[in-house]
Amino acid sequence: MTLLHPAAASAAAEDDAAIPLLSVDRLKAYYRLKLFGIDREVRAVDDVTFAIGRNEIYGLAGESSSGKSTLIKTIAGAIRPPLAVETGSVCFNFSDGTRDIYRLTPRELGEIRWKRLSYIMQGSMSVLNPVRRIRHSFTDFALPHVPEKGAAFAERIGRHLERLHLERSVLDAYPHELSGGMRQRVAIALATVCGPEFIIADEPTTALDVIVQKGVLAMLRGIQRELGSSVLFVTHDMAVHANLTDRLGIMYAGRLVEEGRTRDLFRQPLHPYTRHLISSLPQIGDDTPKKGLEGSPPNLAAPLSGCRFHPRCPLAIDICRREAPPMVAVAPGRRVACHVVTASPDAVAPAMEEVRP
Amino acid sequence: MKPNLLDVDNVSKTFAGRGLFSRRMKRAVRNVSFSLDADRPEVFTIIGESGSGKSTLASMILNTARPTGGSIRFEGRDLAHIRSRRDRVAFMSRVQAIFQNPFDAFNPLKPVDRYLYTAAEVFSGCRTKEARETRVDDALHKVGLSLAEVSGRFPHEMSGGQLQRIAIARALVSSPSLIVADEPVSMIDASLRMTVINLFRMLRDDLGVSIIYITHDLATAYYISDRLIIMQTGEVVEAGDARQVLAAPRHPYSIRLREAVLSVDGAWRGTGLDAEAIQPSLR
Amino acid sequence: MNTLKVLRDLFYYNKEFATGLLLVLIVVAVAASSFFSPYPPLDVYVVPPDLPPSWQHPFGTTSRGQDVFWQLTFAIRNTLLFGIVVAVISRVISLCVGLVSGYRGGWVDRVLMSLNDTFVVIPLFPILVLFYFIMRDQMTWGLLALIVALLGWAYDARLIRSIAMSLRTREFTRQAVFSGMGTGRIVWQEHLPFVLPIVFSTTLNNINWSIGIEVTLSVLGFTDINTPTIGGMIYWANQHTALVSGIWWWVAFPIALVVLLFIGLFLLAISMNEYIDPRSRLSRLGGQA
Incomplete structure (x- = not known):
């Protein structure tokens, strides 16, 4: 398995696990709006501290205005005004060294993107160029980050797709020719082809039908286990968290209010x-009144x-x-x-x- | 004999395929039939995924789209005979709608109460301001709000749950006997969702309003429905008592749908994501 | 959020808006000063002819014995008024056609849009010249404004229609229908506020466009030359071969002023466009941040 990340194999065995892959420390990120008569400060992420270890799926749950979307934007280093980081740090401890996202130059940030840190978003159309075949999206994103070029690169992508039970023929399709579920699978393939150590998944299945959703989640879990990557999985759907994540953090009003192993959290929420x-x-077969x-x-x-x-x-x-x-x-x-x-x-x-x- | 509240009789809807050369017809709804009893208010659920035709069926029941085959009768009267504005107003005062996205269901530039006042004026013939206010306040009280809380407020000042309750109050102003709710809670936060869902139960039990609840979510369907139908690509594949169908679905599609529902209990039993080999099909 | 605050912030943060506003205000001030003119606008030989700019006559005098500055105040007032009248009339038409067509769809849309397309393809200039030759002496300033307005609504009606079509699919429109609102109420109360910012920006462009038409027609003498306008001034200057005989100030000042107005309105229009977009983004942000 050439695709298997070297870090994954060593992580379990060595004491690497002591240092978490991602450490977010007292992070505050605010939106400051002062334009056209609007003057407000929105404290979307307010003093959040947490860490994600290697080879785990960390779930982030929260409703609208919980700040979870802002938090992942901040972690990915993808913030733009009016959003700004006030205090705190976001540190990745990649296999080739530690990096503070907000101390990197844009070039350094570009180097770790896709190779070490990748994303799966709710609307895969934002990654897949609608007027180009899927093959080109792979070339655009992955080619600069892998050693293989030319035929070897094509072979690597082909094998990666096979591993994800996708047919190689999807490479020749245009995004609009695929169903929503298929597009999301392609987005996952794209995000994992470089064997990243950290994957941020922002509600990747929210827009999908239930039957499709289950398959996509299973695929994501499968490839995560295989690569040994860490995943930060964000959704408001608690049933998805219960089935997918290892650990779970609950956000409310820009703050983390509870964190623990997913199972413990569901068994005994505090x-x-x-x-x-x-x-x-609500659950099928559960007749107790809900409020x-x-x-x-x-x-x-x-x-x-x-x-x-x-x-x-x-x-x-x-x-x-x-x-x-x-x-x-x-x-x-x-x-x-x-x-x-x-x-x-x-x-x-x-x-x-x-x-x- | 008293006519049924609603008869959906062998209804189909065919759209002409778009495109210069293709003359393909898309059959969004095929031969759907069901009836709602006038004396027994119930929550009737239509379950389906995207493309199942459930929303097309809803708009035909709401008379905003015409069936291309079959007929829909409300209290014995064929909807095809509703032509004039007066007939339409009379129909809308008896059959009301609740929409999916509460953040989009109110004009962001206008206060929310104007919809309630207009409904009171047009449907209930409230001529004076006092009469309208009383009517609107009554409707808001039924959903646990009051005119004082809502008056003059704009949509962005309220939560999704509040907006959806206002939308329900708006539908109740004319005292309808049927409400069609198309995915009414899919955009609402989990912590507020059950408040809205419980309201539907209250409408049925206390106000005798029948509800057609359209959803893709089997869990909430189980929670409030009396009867349900499951639709796949325009056809009803299974129909019956909600609890029976969801506890033991028979049609292969219903079974797949039922099995795809992720549940918290299922997660611990290991029937979750690892259970199956995943072979996606290229659609 | 009130309009004044918006205008204040636009003025502070948007250089185009500030410059545009300043230019338009200068032009408006010139137009307003016509009310203090010592000379009636149509009288000729009230001052010595052909004087170059001086302290007494800052913009010089014409070969017809008129003071260029005071003549210009009347001319720009009429020209500006012409532009505004055309813009207002054509906005009303394009709003009615665009909103109703976009909301109703179906056969209403088809009828209105085929009418609309007819007006889009009509060759504007020959029609105006034709009208002039038919009407001749009856061709007053007001009639010309009406004709130009009738020819100038079609493009913007299409723009408004496309917005109305997207508004029609929004859920609040369905909510309005099920609240018992008829077409009139939905179009004027629900949809109109959404197109107003764009109507405002097209108004500025339309004023520019109609002034351009008016100046062109006047220069060629196809209008009522007895109402002083910018085009009319240039027409008379040409009649007296002003440029050949070196009376450049008779032509230069009217052109300079109308160019100022053009640039001012154009800057206002583009800054409005800029404002229309981020505001919707920001208020959405404020709604559910």
């Missing part, structure tokens, strides 16, 4: 918001004092209105930002039971 997300998820969350979603342009969830929180106490809860490790690999939970984790479950109908 943060009241996470609890609600999971308990209100929506009271109150309105957060307004990032006018952030509240204290915990940003407090107006909608059934557990809110006095301190929640005054002080923002810090992210605290309550168990190994488990962090939560909630005053009530960190004070007495045991008291939470019964209190939530009362709230649930």
Whole structure:
């Protein structure tokens, strides 16, 4: 397997795992708008710290205005005004050295893109040029980053497609000739052909039909396991997270509110918001009444004092209105930002039971 | 004998294929039939993926598109006979619609309440401002809002959940007996989604409104439907009691659809993504 | 967000807008000063003829014994007014046709658009000259404005129609239909606000275009030469072979002023275009950031 990244093989065995592949440290990214009578500051990412290890799928869950899209834009180093990083750092520990995304020159950033860091987006049409055959998209993106040229390059792409159970004939198709699911598979093939160490997947299956979605997710997981890459997978769909991700971070109003192994998080959610997300998820065969969350979603342009969830929180106490809860490790690999939970984790479950109908 | 609330009788819709040389016809809906009982309000769900014809069927029921075959009767009256503006207004006051994207369903440059006032004026004949306000306030109270909260507000000041509740209130102003909701929660955040879904249940139980709920999401369909049909490329492949069909689908397509639903419980049982070999077909 | 604030920010942040506004204001000031003119516009030989620019007559005097500056104030006022009248009339037509055609679609659209296309392909200039020869002395300033307006709406009606067509597919239009609104209400209350910024920018361009037409026709003498306009001034200057006899100021100042107006309106139009686009992006951002 020539395509297998050298880092993947070594990562499991060596102590590389101690240093996470991605470390995001106290990151703040704000939109500042001052134009045509609009004057506002939107705190889309507000003090987020987390890390992603090698060979894992890290899920990021959040609703609209949770800041998750801004967070991944910032991690990818793809920000443009009015969005700007206020403080904090985004560090990748690639196999050939550590890099701080915001200390790189545009050229250095261009070198790691696609080769070490690649993306899969919701609309694959933004990567696939609509007027050129798929083959050209591969040439444009991958050719500068792999040692093979000419026939060897074509062979590498062909073998990569086969590995993903795609026929080589897709190379001669135009994007519009393919179905939505097929385009998304091609986008995944394109993102993984250079064997990147880190893949950012931004709602790649949200626009797809259910039957197609499952296949695309399985394919993504398959290639991730094979390459040993890390994936940051963003979606609002909790059922997808449950089935795909290894670890999960929940965002609310620009902040990370809970993080842990996906299974643990679903089995025993700690943060009241996470609890609600999971308990209100309708499922076939589940006849318990579900309730929506009271109150309105957060307004990032006018952030509240204290915990940003407090107006909608059934557990809110006095301190929640005054002080923002810090992210605290309550168990190994488990962090939560909630005053009530960190004070007495045991008291939470019964209190939530009362709230649930 | 009292006529059914709605009879969809062998309805088809064919679009002429676009293009200079191709005369291919696209059959979006083929021979669909079902009826809703006037005395037994229910949530009737149409399940289908993109291209299944479910939205075309919805617009035919809403009389914004004409069937090319078969007929649709509302309270015994064929929709094809609705021609004048007066007939259309009378029809719309009995059959209302709720749309998919609440952020697009209100003019961003206008306050949201104007739709409610217009509906009160046109459908309920409220001549005075007071009469309209009372009518609108009543409708908003049914969805857990009040005129004071909504008055003069613009769409961007509200959440998707709130907007969709206002849209439901707007549909309720004329006291309809049937509401067609096309993917009403697919654009709404998960934490607010169930509030809207529960409202449909309330409409059925407390107000006696029948609902045609169009969705691709089997989980919410299971949660609120009484009966459902599953559509594939314009045809109904399976129909029946919602719980029975979803618990044990029979048609191969329904089975595939049912199996593709990712569930949280399924994830732990290992019936999730690793279970199958994935062979995509080039479409 | 109010209009004044928008204009203020445009003025501060957009150089084209500031320059354009300044130029247009200069021209408007010149036009406004016609109300203080010491000489009636149609009187001739009120000052000594053929004087070059001086302190007493800043723009000089004409061979007909008129002060060029004060003559120019009347001329630019009439020309500007002509442009505005044409723009307003043709905007009303293009709005009606474009919005209704785009919203209703079907046979209404086909009828209105075939009418529209007819006006697009009509050769403008021969028609105007033809009208002049038919009407002769009845060819007043107002009638010419009406004719030019009738010939100048078609392109923009198509533009407005294309916007209306995309608005028709938006969900809020369906919401309006199911709220019981008729075509009139949907078109004028729901859709009109969306096309107004573009109408505004096309208005500026249309003023430019119609002034160009008017000047061209006047220079050739195909208009009512007794109403002082920029074209009319150049016409009279040509009649007196001003350039040959070295009376350059009779031609240069009217041309300079109308060029200022052209550039000013053009800059305003492009800065408006720039504003129309990012504003929608920004307000969308503010809606669900």
